Amino acid sequence: MSAKKSAAAQRIVELRRAIDEANHRYYVLSRPTISDAEWDALLRELERLESEHPELVTADSPTQRVGAPVSGLKKVVRDVPMLSLENAFDEDEIRAWDEQLRNYLGNAATGIVYSAEPKFDGVSLEVTYEDGALTRASTRGDGTTGEDVTHNAKTIRALPLKLQGEAIPRLLEVRGEAIIAKREFRQLNDELVEAGEEPFANPRNLTSGTLKQLDPAQAKRRPMRMFCYGLGRTEGFEPTSQREVLDRLVEFGLPTPRDMTTFGDLDAMLAAYRDLHRRRNELPFEIDGMVIKVDSFSLRERLGTRSRSPRWALACKFPAQQATTTVEDILIQVGRTGTLTPVAALAPCQVGGVTVSRATLHNADQIAKLDVRVGDTVFIERAGDVIPRVVSVVKEKRPAGTRAFVMPDVCPTCKTAVVKAEDEVAVRCPNPCCPDRVLRQVELFVSRGGANIDGLGPKLVEQLVQRGLVTDLADLYRLNVEDVLDLERMGEKSAAKLIAGIAAAREVQLPRFLFGLGIVHVGETVAQALAERFESLAALRSATAEELMAEKGIGEEVARSVASWFAEPKNQDLLDRMEALGVRTSYEARRVARTSGPFVNKTVLFTGTLASQTRPEAEEKVKERGGRILKAVSKNLDLLIAGDEAGSKLKKAQELGLRVVDEAEFLQMLKESDA
Numbered sequence: 001m002s003a004k005k006s007a008a009a010q011r012i013v014e015l016r017r018a019i020d021e022a023n024h025r026y027y028v029l030s031r032p033t034i035s036d037a038e039w040d041a042l043l044r045e046l047e048r049l050e051s052e053h054p055e056l057v058t059a060d061s062p063t064q065r066v067g068a069p070v071s072g073l074k075k076v077v078r079d080v081p082m083l084s085l086e087n088a089f090d091e092d093e094i095r096a097w098d099e100q101l102r103n104y105l106g107n108a109a110t111g112i113v114y115s116a117e118p119k120f121d122g123v124s125l126e127v128t129y130e131d132g133a134l135t136r137a138s139t140r141g142d143g144t145t146g147e148d149v150t151h152n153a154k155t156i157r158a159l160p161l162k163l164q165g166e167a168i169p170r171l172l173e174v175r176g177e178a179i180i181a182k183r184e185f186r187q188l189n190d191e192l193v194e195a196g197e198e199p200f201a202n203p204r205n206l207t208s209g210t211l212k213q214l215d216p217a218q219a220k221r222r223p224m225r226m227f228c229y230g231l232g233r234t235e236g237f238e239p240t241s242q243r244e245v246l247d248r249l250v251e252f253g254l255p256t257p258r259d260m261t262t263f264g265d266l267d268a269m270l271a272a273y274r275d276l277h278r279r280r281n282e283l284p285f286e287i288d289g290m291v292i293k294v295d296s297f298s299l300r301e302r303l304g305t306r307s308r309s310p311r312w313a314l315a316c317k318f319p320a321q322q323a324t325t326t327v328e329d330i331l332i333q334v335g336r337t338g339t340l341t342p343v344a345a346l347a348p349c350q351v352g353g354v355t356v357s358r359a360t361l362h363n364a365d366q367i368a369k370l371d372v373r374v375g376d377t378v379f380i381e382r383a384g385d386v387i388p389r390v391v392s393v394v395k396e397k398r399p400a401g402t403r404a405f406v407m408p409d410v411c412p413t414c415k416t417a418v419v420k421a422e423d424e425v426a427v428r429c430p431n432p433c434c435p436d437r438v439l440r441q442v443e444l445f446v447s448r449g450g451a452n453i454d455g456l457g458p459k460l461v462e463q464l465v466q467r468g469l470v471t472d473l474a475d476l477y478r479l480n481v482e483d484v485l486d487l488e489r490m491g492e493k494s495a496a497k498l499i500a501g502i503a504a505a506r507e508v509q510l511p512r513f514l515f516g517l518g519i520v521h522v523g524e525t526v527a528q529a530l531a532e533r534f535e536s537l538a539a540l541r542s543a544t545a546e547e548l549m550a551e552k553g554i555g556e557e558v559a560r561s562v563a564s565w566f567a568e569p570k571n572q573d574l575l576d577r578m579e580a581l582g583v584r585t586s587y588e589a590r591r592v593a594r595t596s597g598p599f600v601n602k603t604v605l606f607t608g609t610l611a612s613q614t615r616p617e618a619e620e621k622v623k624e625r626g627g628r629i630l631k632a633v634s635k636n637l638d639l640l641i642a643g644d645e646a647g648s649k650l651k652k653a654q655e656l657g658l659r660v661v662d663e664a665e666f667l668q669m670l671k672e673s674d675a
């Protein structure tokens, strides 16, 4: 082997290990050490090396997660059917089930232990590992016959392509739930709405649709996760309890429900059920109950199964997050790209412990389909932590004299005639200067993922736009202290601080700048990929759709959207004006993920004012060095960095006994990290 090739081979091994490790930390341990951008950089480097040395590609390389599209989904017939669960809807039903089970078991029930896990609201999936390698994945289907979705399951970064650890079984069919987390669901739906397409009703539908995609590149754009909670056939692995199953699955590097607990007594279990129900909305993904299972496999065998569900498990469901209320008005919201979204203003009601007074109606087609009218009584549902949606109308309760809703033919904000593209369901306001559009655009640009302008929150942006001080992104950089002095709640000091914050944001990192432009389909990951490939705004501005598409991870739809945004004269003009006002983008390749240093794997929070740099700059430095920024003080915080005039956060951190450092020490830590 040539020296060059052997260096490449060594680096390839390192990169694969780093990527697998990062996936494991993120999805299985929930302790991410590197940012998404850094992960992408590692994968790109690996892709580059493997394309230079195709003979070094192996089936378990992370580059092999996205394979070729398939022409259809094949059937998979299984020997051990995937069963369903019996449901209980309240505590009485759970008690009754326990009693019945104890009667059935008689003496054998003495000392019975139950395990309890969240009931994930996703799609059940079986994944087969042969000699440790992921060889197949299939959906449940009717239990016996499912569909082969291996190509899509491989895009699930939580699932190792190769099992880790000792004593790897010859055969392991592991079962669990594929899900899409609330955050990703929300992002994807926002993108779909902005692109004028139909959003998904809930994360489960999105997951199901994703698993059925024929092209895994599409599935990769909708990041799924998985939680493994059971087994199909196994060879060389004979566990005797649920606890043992989950412990061993963790050793194999598989993601399992972290909230699993065992109970000897029913009252404690019911308390856990109530507690999980209370925490339901805080979890990053949807759950619809708690599953209790007899822990011991020998007891399970005694209990056996009915035709569709085992006697040894019970789904303790939570009440649906649904309610009925009345529609007081139908309002229209104008989004960043001009999309008009109808929203129902509701008589406030409680849904799953939260007061709801708005529900989205998506678009005119949806209103027509449901025939929602002002005055109607409607069923609403909360899903994926998004704005609730109207599910159906209770027609029997419709008052007399209501009228069908008609979408306005002018924008409610700027009165410009709306337009509708033939292939889209959405109606748009075409006026780029529409105050609502400008407002949403500026909000995105100054947000944390964008230019991250400190002190410029939504309230201030609203005032700036309403008063006509800001009509596009370039105007932001023209503001001076006098302009903002008479905004509400603005003193001389805060005005100066705001202007200084904007001035500091003249230098924006390219990926953040691109994300902040709000180009349809350009989320943070795509922005990072574009920055990495083109390295400068100038290069991107002159790229054709074909050149954009040549980049892995950028599909046709995205490439067209980006190219047409940059080709638009008014956008070119905007970029020219921003440049003339001194706005500069910078890009530094972040190739190597940090694996050591004082910030790696640490959660960090800044408070007070730093003298040497702005807070966004300092936060960026911590992130680049492997740290994660938290927004509030909690016991999960590893390090509070306190600048001048630190207040309540410092006090709280001290009370909790957390580690606090001052600016000098922070600068020292940066040096240490870079040493």
Ligand code: IVH
Pocket (backbone or CB within 6 Å): 082, 083, 084, 085, 117, 118, 119, 120, 121, 122, 123, 124, 176, 177, 229, 230, 257, 291, 310, 313, 315
């Ligand atoms: S055990 C034989 N555990 O709920 C028992 N199922 O309503 C098989 N589900 O089809 C299932 N979370 O898709 C089990 N922790 C969990 C679960 C879970 C979600 C799903 C699963 C099943 C459905 C039944």
